[in-house]
Amino acid sequence: MIFHPVILALLLGSLISTLMILIGAVFGSQILRQWNLSSGSQKQLNMERRTYLISTFLMFALISELLSLLLYVYNAEQMSVQFVGAMCAVGTLNANIYGFPTLIAKIILFFCAALWLMINHADNQAHDYPLIRWKYGFLIAILPIALSTAGLQLSYFLNLETDVITSCCSKLFTPDGDNVTAEMAGLDEAFALGLFYVCLALFFIIGLRFYLTKHGHRLFALASAVLFIASITAVISVISLYVYEHPHHHCPFCLLKPEYNYIGYAIYLPLFVGTALGTGAGTLASFVQIPSLQETLTGFVQRLTLASLISILIFAGIVSGAIYLSALRLF
Amino acid sequence: MKIWIERQRSLIDFTVAGLLRRKVRNLGLMAVYSCVVFILATVMLFTHSLRKEASVLLSDAPEITVQRVIMGRHALIEHTDLDVVSKIRGARHARGRLWGYFYDTANGANYTLMVPDKVHTIKQGQVQIGAGVARARDLKKGKFLFLTTNRGKLFKLQVSGILSTESELVSSDLVLMSEQDYRNFFRLPSNVYTDLVLNVRNSREVTKIAEKISAVLPDSRVITRDDILRTYESLFSWREGILLALLGGALCSFIIFAWDKTSGLSASERQEIGILKAVGWETSDILTMKLWESVLISLGAFLFAYTLAYLHVFYFSAGLLEPVLKGWAILYPQFHLTPEVDPLQVMTLLFFTVFPYVAATLVPIWRAAIIDPDTVMR
Structure with missing residues (x-):
């Protein structure tokens, strides 16, 4: 092979x-x-x-x-x-x-x-x-x-x-198993979707506050990481259902197939980029106090934060669009 | 961001001007590079389209084929088995097929003799032949095809049509005849077939139905369409991989060549770097400039060679590598492949060529960038 x-x-x-x-x-x-x-x-x-x-x-x-x-x-x-x-x-x-x-x-x-x-x-x-x-x-x-x-x-x-x-x-992404993917797939759809949008809202509130006031960098890094986990959970438990228009198909990989217009790449790329930039911006902000970095780093962190917010916005837009346009109605 | 882009633009401008100043050396490098990419890209484009062609062809093939096996060899299957298979729930359009090979002593070629399905019937005494057979026997519509049976009896069949050249990849060696002629020619009894094929109403049940057939006809081999597809996929990928691995040697020598070329800075280049540093360029600027040089050369050669390979495969039928890639036969089909570019393939090729090249030039580039201006200019 x-x-x-x-x-x-x-x-x-x-x-x-x-x-x-x-x-x-x-x-x-x-x-x-x-x-x-x-x-x-x-x-x-x-x-x-x-x-x-x-x-x-x-x-x-x-x-x-x-x-x-x-x-x-x-x-x-x-x-x-x-x-x-x-x-x-x-x-x-x-x-x-x-x-x-x-x-x-x-x-x-x-x-x-x-x-x-x-x-x-x-x-x-x-x-x-x-x-x-x-x-x-x-x-x-x-x-x-x-x-x-x-x-x-x-x-x-x-x-x-x-x-x-x-x-x-x-077989793997089914609520009946006893592993972590089964737990994710078995999560109540309404709860998972609610949790996802709450995390998304919190991420934007914390991110915008950090962008505007330059305060709360650790919180922003944490929010990025938490949002990533919440998003992956939401993709497995509920977003995939909307994309496939099938109430029991939870696979996060079938999204990458041409049958679904490669929507998986459009979902995962901004999510990964946004998370990486968000955690990066939060971490780097800890070094702003260093005198030789003060001037350049502030601007760099600002740019990273903005890019992270935009990436996650794109991700949220694509996910919400997919849910809105889907023929499946779960609630 | 804007400043960064401006900066890179200026560096690229400067690099291009520098590359043009040393035209002969850089063109030589690009020519060798392009050759390597060209061969790799031809192999990849060709095998990918063959794979594609196979999957397109097989998409219309019946889901299940049943062959009887005696002593480990393919044997004729009886009509009673067809009845058994037809009765399985979910199976439909089960039918027996008649096909076989015929070695033509006149020209040393192998023909595939076949009885077409019920939709395309052929009258007794007539045949339809593939373009390859027509070429080999110099036949036209209305002329006669003479075949000798294995008992030495001569068979005279009138050519009622020649199969279209568009399907030559699969029909080149085909001779289609009526069921009666086929059975007479091979002296087959009327209750046997070469194999059985059937469609499955629900594609998800293919494996289950294959299982059921194995249970009711234990002396038979059941082949599903997915099995065939998988075999083709593995076979072509393996062939492609082996060729790429073999070409790896060529790639390695090219990488050493590139390393050597980049290391050997001429006196004027060293002086140029020295002056640039003396007028205020930093080591990182020189590094970026040299990196751009490497990226421009490799991407340029890559795009050029990939385009050439594309034209070579799809418009000139991969003439240069044809015997290696296609194999060989007396009745070889003449065919044109459907042009297709697969993003995965482009990315793989980039990983194979641009990636090692840039990696190999990193150390020489760094050596050039840390040159002390003072020692060079003195």
Whole structure:
């Protein structure tokens, strides 16, 4: 199964980017130990020069990780015809035990990568590298995630056999199971939808307050994360029903199918981007007090907050549109 | 944001001017790059359209095919089995098919002899032939096709029509004849068929009905349409993957070539970087400029080569790689594939080509960017 073009591309991408993150983390540990901006030694100078290379490496590696998440899901969707019993990406991901863990690891890596890139951008705005230790410390924390993502992905593809009978999404996303997806699917529709709109409203209130007054950054980061979970729950428990116009089909992956006009991409992309920007803006605002960053960072955080609000607005618009235009009436 | 865009625009302007100044070197690089992308893209476009073609063709195929198996080999199935299958609830239009292969000693080709379904009947003594057979035997409508049975008896059949060239991919080697002629030609008794096919009223019941058939006819093999589709999908993806993996060697040598090209800065380039730094450019500016250079070269080569590959596959039938990709046969169909670009494929190709190229040039770019202006200009 490994000789599949997309699989080869994903493995190549993961090999290169993991290697780059590894190099970055090794360099990061050196920075944590020896970085001293006031020193004019050759060692310090070399380190300063090397930061350019490493941050380019990481920018490259992390952007590729973001793209590979998209490619991974899209590929799972396309490969589903090759598996007996699979009707969408769920079947492909369920073909062995590594499929879903890889996806979850990739999503975690996506958010970490996005956050790192934002911190890196902020740090590059100041002349005295104020966030350098923070940034590389975080990178060392990302390394195990990146390594395990690469390992999981490799195991998934190496163990992918087409003669396995996999299960379809209607089996996994059903209220009758005893796992977390079943809990989500089994949630009362009215409650899930209500919770979703309440979270959405709270997110906008907190976001606008943060945007206008520059207060409450931690709350905003938290609101972004909470909204993400509430949204995914709502998609599984109720929004999917409206899209499929079917009262019992809860799959969050069938949304990516051409039959539903690829609406899944239109829903998930702004949600992921909005959440990443929101948590990033909230986190970065903690560094506004640093003198060399004060001027540039305030504007950057403002822009991130606005972009996050707009992304979530687009997401909310698409979801509400899908509910409004659906022929299904649940209430 | 506006400032950022302006800045990148100016950097791109400057980079393009720089690239044009070193035309020969960059065009050489782009030519090699384009060759690599061209071959990879041709393979991918070609296999993807074959896959597509197969799935379109099979969409009209019957949902279930039943073949009798004796000693592990395909055997003729009897009329009584057809009655058994027809009675299964949910199965409809169950019918026996007559088809087989015929080796023509005259030209060494294999024909597929077949009796068309009830809708397209053919009169006894007549045949309809595929375009490939017509070419091989130099036949026109109204002429006679002579076939020799395995007992040496000559069969004379009048060509009543030649199948349209649009369907040549599947009909090139086809000879359609009446049921009576077919049974006489192969000396078949009247109660046997090559295999049975049936449709299923509700597509969700296909597996269940296949199961039931296996239970009532244990000596038979039941093949569903999805099985065939899955096999095609795996086969083509595997072929494509193997070719890509083999071409990986070419890709690696190209990456080394790109690394080498980017590392070898000429004296004038070093001086240029030195001057830029002396007039106030920062290391990050030089890095961005050089990154743009790499991105412009790779994207340019990618778009150029992809377009060429598109034309090559869809308008020139992939002439350069035809024997490798299509395989070979005496009655080879001449066909044109339906142009289609799959976003997944474009993204995969980008991952295969642009991604390693840019990655390979990062270190040389950084080396160039940290040049000390003082040492270069002296």
